[in-house]
Amino acid sequence: MKKVWPIVLLIISVLIILVGILTYIFFMGDKKMDNTTINNEPTKEIIDNKPKEENNVDQLKKENYFIAKNLDRYLNYLKKHPEKDMTEIIRCVNANIDYEFYTNTVNSNTDDDILLIVNKYHRLSSNYVPKLVEMDDKYNYNKGYRMMHPTAYEHFKEMVDAAKKDGIVLYNVSAYRSYDTQYDLYNEYVKNHGKEAADTFSARPGYSEHQTGLTTDINTSSSKANFENSKEYAWLIENSYKYGFILRYPKDKEYLTGYKYEPWHYRYVGKDVAKYIYENDITYEEYYAYFIDNK
Template sequence: MKNKWILLPVAAALLLTSCQSASGAAVYRNNPLELAQRVGQTVQKSTEIHLSADFAEPTPQESLSACLHYIAANQERYLSYQSAHPEMSPWDVVTYVNIGLDHPFYTNIQTVSDPAGLLALCNKYWKLPDGYEPSDLRPLSSRVAVGVSNQMRSEAAGAFEQLCADAKKEGYTILAQSAYRSYARQKSLYSQYAAQDGTEGADVYSSRAGHSDHQTGLVVDVKNASLPYNRFGKTAEYQWAKDNIYKYGFIIHYPEGKQAITGYKTEEWHWRYVGKKAAAEIHSLGLTLDEYCAIFLANPGSGVPALTSDTPDTLSLAQGSSYTFAFQPSGALAVPTFTTGDGTILSTAGLRFRSGTYLLSVQGLAPGSTNLYATFDGQAPIRLCSVTVEG
């Protein structure tokens, strides 16, 4: 796919830079377009390209502090981690340090301040308060649970039961193998695993007591009707789950390829309830809960969410072909919703978040024209561009 509509303005700016440099005049760089600009109470789009003179490369500190999830108290940690990992972008450095990954697992431990929150994060850097037990645990229906550890918090239990019922209608059987675990139960389990595989071995698949997701009452390990839970990734139910559990407020907390971040090997069966809004955002952005909290909850800003990009005002797209827009957040961190004027003409899919950039792929389904919009909660829709699909 050739993003020529994005690349042409940049190429022109770079040519200007080269020519001006050769003549000894000032160097110019192209600034991103402001797609969302608040004027009074009106959100409008700007189509101007501004050229700025005497562009200076930002210092490492400036690059880090420009990240919207930057926390001033972590400044020295950011700089130290960046020095140790020069291959990482400033955005990823801030994210990893916010998670705590500049320290070995189970060091620099802090206590969760709101253990009853749906986004309470317990991991190898955060522990639940001593003696914590959810106040609204209830048993799951016997139709969707096996074994004895089948309690969940009320909201999560209702969502899981509805998920299982809807999956059943489509021919998939999903059952709860293990849900809430008390501190004492987790301590006993971990001790057994550590005796069997050693502390280092147990740590990649079991949480130490107080650090277990299960103790929140928001987690359920699942299986299907025929295979043990630890083979759930081989089932048709898992294929259904990857595309559907977020609709009910669940995520897979320990997905494939994220062990360096979560500290745990892949567990397709370990589902965490976070509520529908957060689950949809985590799913669409391709993040773990740990990354989501480190980015979107670490430093809530007071600014107005906006996007910057070199998006063209009009775009022609061949039927069946795709185009990827790249947007950088500005103002404050929030997840936008992208919509079109006619979904039968243009399909929006594949939203991802990579190193501080939203990547949105669109595909032309049928000849015609439509508009592409982005919307943040509480804001009017922002018209990004018009798209014409050519047959």
């Protein structure tokens, strides 16, 4: 019996070594196969079978104003609006219109100074008052709303003087409006037209761009004036950006800005930004989302 033990031990040792060798070959072989797969280009079949969402992501990423943090919102909005192309999906979500107006609202970042955004998703507090100067009579019509942000005013004067040389008379009828003023205005509109209608042309208090002091209604603030047919309007459309002002609520962008076309309402954003917006035909919502908020 004593002689059997070394043989049994030998057999066990050989078996253990064999199992070890087989296991090694098995796993290393697998790894080698993996490597070959990774090194190979994916076959056409794999590309064709790529999930639809993955294709959408690829397409979205190629768009000009793609913002990485908005990806889930783009995909959700695309699901709801499969008829829209990718450019339009990006445009809408960047302007926040995948959210209902006055929902998902945040405080405006007042550190943005002349690039401050105020709209149906960005609000100012009731006690926010910007730097203001009083406009000279020469540049102003309405004695009630003649306060303006000093930088905006400086360039407003420059624009009015330049227009004058071309035989065009421009003047401010409404620049800065306080929270309380907007409160009264809005509620008056609601009383006369109902809330739904009022929301299309008047801002709720705290959501009015006029509270920034960077905005001016030029020559009129009424659609009855048909300002869009005037030579003053034609001049502004052609030239206002040269002085840092943009048409804030354009005709074909009502669905993005949330406001009816206002041919008289101009917003100071500085000359470089105004030029970019003019040349690229985008709204301030889109500009702000991509160039300022996207940091």
